[in-house]
Amino acid sequence: MESSDQLIGEATAFLAVIEQVSKIAPLNKPVLIIGERGTGKELFAARLHFLSKRWDQTYQKLNCAAISDSLLETELFGHESGAFTGANKRHVGRFERSHAGSLFLDELATTSMRVQEKLLRVIEYGEFERVGGTSTIQTDVRLIAATNEDLPQLASNGKFRHDLLDRLAFDVITLPPLRHRKEDIPLLAEHFAIRMTKELERPYFAGFTKDCMESFLEYPWPGNIRELKNVVERNVYRHPEDEPINEVVFDPFESPFRPPHKNKPEATSPTADTSLLTMKASFPLDFKTQSQDFEISLIQQALEEAQFNQRKAADLLQVTYHQLRGYLKKYQLV
DSSP, rough: OSSSSSOOOOOHHHHHHHHHHHHHSSOOSSSEEEOOSOOOOHHHHHHHHHHTTTTOEEEEEEEEEEOOOHHHOOOOOOOOBTTTTTTOBBBBBBHHHHSSSSEEEESSGGGOHHHHHHHHHHHHHHHEOOOOOOSSSEEEEEEEEEESSSSHHHHHHTTOOHHHHHHHSEEEEEOOOOOGGGGGHHHHHHHHHHHHHHHTOOOOOBOOOOOHHHHHHHSSSSHHHHHHHHHHHHHHHHOTTOOOBOOOOOTOOOOOOOOTTTTOOOOOHHHHHHHHHHHHOOOOOHHHHHHHHHHHHHHHHHHHHHOOOOOOOOHHHHHHHHHHHHHHHHHHOO
């Protein structure tokens, strides 16, 4: 998520999604939001509701992966008293409570075929039955669903209903990951930093150094905006308030005392290392130049192997990210 109540960005890919949401929001159609974790699916779902004609009606949201499948069915559709052990009274489900409003279902791909079948019926006919009930209940709900899975592929593999996918996919909003919104990283980082500064009751935020921002731009952000928020807030509170943030800790688990992975295989020397040790040199030679050429070659190979992700390349070379940055500047490779 990007903020508790707002979407932030100026990147072309981000603005295109904002425009798409604005166009589809007024329509009384189901919408499917696709995006990696931390890209703000819940915020976009809320925007769809509050820009729609249902903005003043109920807006319910539910993470389908957060509860068991049996409980999910009763949570969505409700149950009658005595429907199962422990059902002492009637329970009104989310679809019933969301009548005339919107219902946001996150992690839709985790639902069972049984739940998917009932969802299909609600979307097609606007009706369902409570668990353990026989009366048909009519409801008018706009369904907004989200997932980080490839639903067409899941449907091809028999793990998601094709007919439900067809009904949900009136239009699909695919959110760009943060690595494709690099121009938004400084804007978001400053936003989170200033907000954390206020939370810490500090008088001002001293900013980020150029090297710090470069490291932000080069990092792949697998956790997207949520990860950026955590990284920025953690480094703000750890850093002296009167100095710009220079070095960044991306991984809070990073420590020389971190317990080793029990299943991690012992490191073995690559074949290339053995050949280098046994290689015959021709003397005399320029030792400094030969050493530099060798280091440059290894760095370039590691960068190519890591698809020019400098943090991954540093891991391949078994040096820290900042050590690699030092070598890159030393040999003018950046």
